[in-house]
Amino acid sequence: MASIKNTAQKAQSVSIVNKNLPSFGTDKQLEASIGKQVRISRKNAGVTLQQLSKQSLLSASMLSKIENGQISASLKTIQLICHALNISITSLFKQHDKDVEPTFIKSGNGLTIERAGSDESRHYQLLGHNVSGSLKVEPCLITVTSRDYDFPDFQHKGVEFIYMLKGKMDYYYGTEIYHFQKGDSIYFDSDKPHGPKKIISDECQFLTVICSNNSD
Numbered sequence: 001m002a003s004i005k006n007t008a009q010k011a012q013s014v015s016i017v018n019k020n021l022p023s024f025g026t027d028k029q030l031e032a033s034i035g036k037q038v039r040i041s042r043k044n045a046g047v048t049l050q051q052l053s054k055q056s057l058l059s060a061s062m063l064s065k066i067e068n069g070q071i072s073a074s075l076k077t078i079q080l081i082c083h084a085l086n087i088s089i090t091s092l093f094k095q096h097d098k099d100v101e102p103t104f105i106k107s108g109n110g111l112t113i114e115r116a117g118s119d120e121s122r123h124y125q126l127l128g129h130n131v132s133g134s135l136k137v138e139p140c141l142i143t144v145t146s147r148d149y150d151f152p153d154f155q156h157k158g159v160e161f162i163y164m165l166k167g168k169m170d171y172y173y174g175t176e177i178y179h180f181q182k183g184d185s186i187y188f189d190s191d192k193p194h195g196p197k198k199i200i201s202d203e204c205q206f207l208t209v210i211c212s213n214n215s216d
Helices: 002-012 029-044 049-056 060-067 075-085
Strands: 111-114 122-126 135-144 159-166 168-173 176-181 185-189 194-199 204-213
Touching: 029 060, 029 075, 049 060, 049 075, 060 075, 159 176, 168 185, 168 204
Parallel strands: none
Antiparallel strands: 111 122, 122 135, 135 204, 159 185, 159 204, 168 176, 168 194
């Protein structure tokens, strides 16, 4: 039974080393963002749905669904709307990168992922992922169940925050060693070598949040 569970867990795992992450949030974010911009542009122009329908040769019902993010508009449809409102097509997409939907994760339901050095005694759960605009954010819950685990060295662009939730460990940053226990935290520039040095308790669990420039 345990082997079946482990197999299922591995099948759901996603490597985030040099790969694109799955998107978090709703599946209709782009549609909602475009619809919002259409509605704003229409109202700024002082045009009703019926008037826009006549000018764009699109039905008022379809326009209403587009504004409410209920359907995906084709490029031709977007062109007709933009021509009728005298706006550029790119203006409808500019806000999308700035609109960030909340990501709510129920306990235990974070996406199981793999990182360098991962094995069955070290479990990663990604709790969200945002790469919109210039900011890249990765909150992750890490659980370690072996004192003998040999961690690789970590070094990357950006800053990192770690908060200890359970257990004890020694964590190094550069030449310094920090003795972590429940409630302890650290915030640092992550371009220096860092990582867990020694797991002291039978199980450790800590939250990490990595922030970096999306162009790095």
